Amino acid sequence: MNAKDILLQFKNGLFDRNPLLVQVLGVCASLAITTTVSNSLYMGLAVTAVLVCSNLLISLLRRFIPEQVRIAAYIVIISGFVTIVEMVMNAYMPSAAAKLGIFLPLIVVNCIILGRAEAFASKNTPLPSIIDGFAMGAGFTIALLLLGAIREILGSGSFFGIQLFGQSYTPIGILTSPPGAFMTLGCLIALIQYLKDRLQSKTKASADQTHKDVKNKEVEPNDL
Amino acid sequence: MNVKKNIAETVKIVLPLFLICTLMVFLIAICNAVTSPVIERNKQKTFDRSIATLFSIASTEKLKVEKLSFPSNAPATLISAHRIYNEDLPIGYLMEVDGIGAYSGKIRMLVALDCSGRIIDLLCSEQSETPGKGDRVLNAQFYSEHYIGKSSQEISVSPYPALSGSTKTSDALYSAVNTALEGYALLSNDATGGPS
Amino acid sequence: MNEERKENTLLQVSSAPHIRSHDSTQTVMLDVIIALLPLLLWGCYIFGMRALTVTLITVFSSVIFELLFNLITKKTITVLDLSAVVTGLLLSYNLPHTIPFWMPVLGAFFAIVPVKMLLGGLGKNLVNPALAGRACLLLSFSSAMTVPPVLTRLDLFESYLPGDALSGSTPLYTVLSPAEDGSSISTELLFDMFIGNESGTIGEVSALLILLGFLYLLLRKVVSWHIPLSYLGTVAFITLLFPAEGVERFDVVYMLAHLFSGGLLLAAVFMATDYVTSPITPKGRIIFGIGCGLLTVIVRYCAGNEGASYAVLTMNLLVYFIDKITVPRPFGAALPKLKIKKESKPQ
Numbered sequence: 001m002n003a004k005d006i007l008l009q010f011k012n013g014l015f016d017r018n019p020l021l022v023q024v025l026g027v028c029a030s031l032a033i034t035t036t037v038s039n040s041l042y043m044g045l046a047v048t049a050v051l052v053c054s055n056l057l058i059s060l061l062r063r064f065i066p067e068q069v070r071i072a073a074y075i076v077i078i079s080g081f082v083t084i085v086e087m088v089m090n091a092y093m094p095s096a097a098a099k100l101g102i103f104l105p106l107i108v109v110n111c112i113i114l115g116r117a118e119a120f121a122s123k124n125t126p127l128p129s130i131i132d133g134f135a136m137g138a139g140f141t142i143a144l145l146l147l148g149a150i151r152e153i154l155g156s157g158s159f160f161g162i163q164l165f166g167q168s169y170t171p172i173g174i175l176t177s178p179p180g181a182f183m184t185l186g187c188l189i190a191l192i193q194y195l196k197d198r199l200q201s202k203t204k205a206s207a208d209q210t211h212k213d214v215k216n217k218e219v220e221p222n223d224l
Numbered sequence: 225m226n227v228k229k230n231i232a233e234t235v236k237i238v239l240p241l242f243l244i245c246t247l248m249v250f251l252i253a254i255c256n257a258v259t260s261p262v263i264e265r266n267k268q269k270t271f272d273r274s275i276a277t278l279f280s281i282a283s284t285e286k287l288k289v290e291k292l293s294f295p296s297n298a299p300a301t302l303i304s305a306h307r308i309y310n311e312d313l314p315i316g317y318l319m320e321v322d323g324i325g326a327y328s329g330k331i332r333m334l335v336a337l338d339c340s341g342r343i344i345d346l347l348c349s350e351q352s353e354t355p356g357k358g359d360r361v362l363n364a365q366f367y368s369e370h371y372i373g374k375s376s377q378e379i380s381v382s383p384y385p386a387l388s389g390s391t392k393t394s395d396a397l398y399s400a401v402n403t404a405l406e407g408y409a410l411l412s413n414d415a416t417g418g419p420s
Numbered sequence: 421m422n423e424e425r426k427e428n429t430l431l432q433v434s435s436a437p438h439i440r441s442h443d444s445t446q447t448v449m450l451d452v453i454i455a456l457l458p459l460l461l462w463g464c465y466i467f468g469m470r471a472l473t474v475t476l477i478t479v480f481s482s483v484i485f486e487l488l489f490n491l492i493t494k495k496t497i498t499v500l501d502l503s504a505v506v507t508g509l510l511l512s513y514n515l516p517h518t519i520p521f522w523m524p525v526l527g528a529f530f531a532i533v534p535v536k537m538l539l540g541g542l543g544k545n546l547v548n549p550a551l552a553g554r555a556c557l558l559l560s561f562s563s564a565m566t567v568p569p570v571l572t573r574l575d576l577f578e579s580y581l582p583g584d585a586l587s588g589s590t591p592l593y594t595v596l597s598p599a600e601d602g603s604s605i606s607t608e609l610l611f612d613m614f615i616g617n618e619s620g621t622i623g624e625v626s627a628l629l630i631l632l633g634f635l636y637l638l639l640r641k642v643v644s645w646h647i648p649l650s651y652l653g654t655v656a657f658i659t660l661l662f663p664a665e666g667v668e669r670f671d672v673v674y675m676l677a678h679l680f681s682g683g684l685l686l687a688a689v690f691m692a693t694d695y696v697t698s699p700i701t702p703k704g705r706i707i708f709g710i711g712c713g714l715l716t717v718i719v720r721y722c723a724g725n726e727g728a729s730y731a732v733l734t735m736n737l738l739v740y741f742i743d744k745i746t747v748p749r750p751f752g753a754a755l756p757k758l759k760i761k762k763e764s765k766p767q
Contacts, residue, residue, distance in 0.1 A: 061244065066237045073244050080248030084255045091259035094266045172526070174560040183534065 006131055013135030020143035020185075021192045025111040029103045030144055031181040037160050040148030041141070042096040046085050046104060048137025051113050052130055053081045058121040059129035065122075074117045079108045112140060143188070150184050151175045275308060278336035278345045279315055286311045289318075294410055301400070302407045303332070314339055319407050320349075323400030327392040328352050331362065335404035341412070342375045343401070353393050361387055361394050376405040445542070448695075449502035451642045455633035456509050456690065462629055463622040467517040468573035471622045474524055475512040481528040482508030489537045503542045507531055510550035510690060513623025514683060514729065515557070516567045517574060523561055527553040547736040548694050551687075551729050558729075569593075571619045592620070592682040595674070596664070596724050605677045613680040620682070627680040634689040643693040646705035647712075651688040652679060654713025664721055684716060687728035697736040704739075704746035711735045 019025050026047070033039045054077050058065070065073045086104050089097040097104060107113070116136055121129040152158055155175030157165045174180045272287060281287065288309035294302065303320040316338040323331040332350035337343060348362045370385035379401065386394035463471040486504040490497045498504075511527055531553030536545045558565045595605065612618050616626025624630075637643045659678040660670055667674050679685065692698060692712055699708050712731045719727020 064240055065244070066240055069237055069241050073241055076241070076245055076248055080252055083252050087252075087255050087259040087263070091262035091266065094263075094270070170520070170523075170561060170564065172560045173562070174556055177559055179559065 005128070009128070009131050010135045010138070013132070013137075013139040014142060015139070015192075016196075017136075018139040018143055018192065019112040019115075019136050020140055020147075021189055022196075023112075023115070024189070025115055026140065027185070029106055029110060030147065031178060031185065033100060033103050034144055034147040034151055034181060035155070035176050036152045036158075037145060037148040038096075039099055040144035042089075042093070042100055043103065044137070044141025044144045046089065046100070047107055047110060047112065047140055048134065049085050050078065050081045050107055051116060051137045051140075052133035053084075054078045054113055054117060055121040055129040055133035056126055057081075058117045059124055059126045062122050070122065071114075071118075074114055074122075075108070078113050078117070082107045112136060146188060147181070147184055150188075151180060155180060274334055274347055274349070275318060275336075278318065278334060278347055279308060279310070280345070281310055281315075288312070292317075292411060294407060298407060298410050299403050301403045305407055305411060308336075316344060317408060317411070319404035321400045321403040321407070323396035323398075323403075325392060325399060326351070326353060326396035327390075331393070331396050331400060333397070333400040333404070335401060337404065337408055340375070341405065341408050342373060343371050343405075346371060346401070353390075361385075361390050361397055371401055376409070379405070445501040445503065448642055449506050451637060451640045452506050452690070453502065453509065455636045455642075456506070456513070456623070458629045458633065459513060459623040459626065459686075460509070462616055462626045463513075463517070466571070466573075466616060466625060467622065468578075469576045470574035470578055471517040473521070473576055474515060474517055474519060475509065475622060477521055478512035478515070478524040478528050479505055479508030481525045482511070482532050485529050485532040486537065489533055493537075495541075498541055501542065504532060507536070507549045507553075510548075510623075511553045513686060513690075514550065514554040514621050516565065516620075517622050518568055518572065519557075519561075519564055520579070523557055523564060526560075527557045530556040543696050545696055547733050548691050548697050551691055551733050551736075554729055555733060567620055569619060571617075592726055593724075595677045595681045596720055605673055607673065610673055610677055610680065613677060624683040624686045627685050630685045630689055637689070637693075643689075644702070644705065646702050647692045647698055647709045648688045650706045650709030651692055651712045651716075652685075654710045655679060655684065655717055658713070658717045678717075678720070682720075682726040682728060684726075684728045687716075687732050688712070691729070692732045692735070697739060699739050699742045699746065701743070701746045701748055704742045707742050707746065708735055708739065711738065 013019070015022075017023060020027070020030055029043065033043050054074070057077050058074060061073075061077075082105060085107070086097070089100075089104065116132060120132045124132070149159065152160075153164065154172050157163060157169045157171045172180075175184065271289075275281075275287060275289070276283075290307045290309065292305040292307055294305055301322040301324060303322060305320070306318040308315050308318055316336055319335040319337065321333050321335060323333060329352045330350070331348060331353070334347040334349055335343065336345045336347075346367045351362055353362065366385075366387070370382070371379065374382070385398060460472070460475055463475075482504045483499050487497065487499050489495075490499070508528055511531055512524060515524060515527070531549035535547060535552040536542065536549045539545050594609070614627045616628065618625055634643070634648060638645060655678060656675050659675045660672070663669060663671060663674055688709075692709065699705050712728075712735045715731035715734055716727045719725060719730060
């Protein structure tokens, strides 16, 4: 475990394998709550917290969990941590918890968390698992913040609840509604694919050496 | 032999799962012990604060709230009713009501009434109306124009409070206020819990 | 242009069919524009010159967005087929003349770029671009998209200040919420609706001119009768036999008021008949029209709003399936198995 690996993991989480924009996981909650930037931030932090805790525990118990019931075991662990996060938020950030509403407990079924448990934490030691949780959580949070920022600025004319434009500004209401969420997400996915293509052709041109695969044994989380 | 092996297999699977469950329950229990008093206090605080704003009282220290039970023929949209005391003097009633027929879902209103059944103030505690359209009627200006300071009779004779483009939300608000006033009337007829 | 010259100079050997129509996208679109123009003139007459400004802005921005998209993606320039002009015209006909000038630009962008060009341009779009643009604007700016209840005339660049619009209602609203005392819609109001002497969006008010446009398109064989007639027939049938509460059955005035009010006629004649987003076979077209009619009446009855645009949009999405179930039997192809069995039984 050296600095280069950690950097690679973060690059994966933020860009190459961004959970929302590249793997397109956890879309339901993302589309529903990103009407404002502050909601996106709270959601991203809650998911990151659950992701880090569940990754840690699952990787600690990875030899203890029987193969046949691993999904059930993961779900028990994940839902436990989601309950804990929900309690903590209700106690110390009641307004944020009220805003997220039903989508806070629904983190249990967020595919990112189960996906990382299955694809990474169950096959790696605790330290890389924690780092993976942070990296993926950061990638998810940043994607949510982007979505939330675009939707809040154009859709309600504010940022973090602060009105940006004067009274004369008419917000584009469709962006705060579900079709607007789909369109914004589509545009962001298109953008990141474009960037990836550009980057790939650049690296190909500069060096013949093929891109080294991730060192850690990672499986593509299919049909999760 | 085979049976024994099967049982051993099953135990091998079930036992770890059981232990994991126990561990998680233990963690949740610890968390609950820490957070539940805080959550309870938060709830009480928000309730007190909304009462304070509704009845415009500066400090919530001498506030006393008595939950009232209403008769069985009360409308289903009447969620709860409280009698509010400040410094041991009854200052009015707080009705929690749902307005039905709103544009999207329901709206939940807190309606503060004084002892004679006049509306002191309104507060919307739950709504999901269209921002900039339906929620135009859920604000202090609209309330004060059409509802505040009025009694049941006055509301029934004054012009119908609605904004064009927000008719449905206006209807829901109207139904909520009427339910609250109806609840007050029911309570005042009821000798045990009533204001008379 | 180039293709035409090639056609004339080169001897072509091609497989059947050898009869070719001289119609191109351009001529078809030109016919549609000719059918649409009287509506614009009427709109300018009834709403003042601001209607013209809104229309010009929408048309120009539609064309410019298509041109820009062509240039940026380095594809062939397709603006000369005039489809962008038709999209712009139809979109502006669906807008109230009081709308702020920048909103039609956004609507045109939505109609042209995401709805039409990103899916591959004309012929590949799933839904009618003009209607999608209108839906986008309606979802975004519901108050600016609300038609002023009273007929207001505005000059070229005059901006509209919504007053206390608490009273008054558009004819459509009068139709949708029948008077409580049971009195039906007056014949004068019906006549106004037919002529177009009422408030509404720029191009929807005059039923007479829309029907004349329809007649022109029929005579030029640009559209077939199937979709508009089955669409309007369904609406007429339902409003005649199952009118809203408070209206007597077989009230012809009520039925006609339903047909002439709102954007129903405009949608039935010009939007639902869009080649790209309507079924190919006559049978499919009739199913499409009936579906549109049903949805329109359901929205009008249940939501108290004009449902024509959403009805057509919804049915547009179902065109693929309608086409699939109404595929005609190719000439010489075997009959379906079931029929063959029946024929072979007597032997």
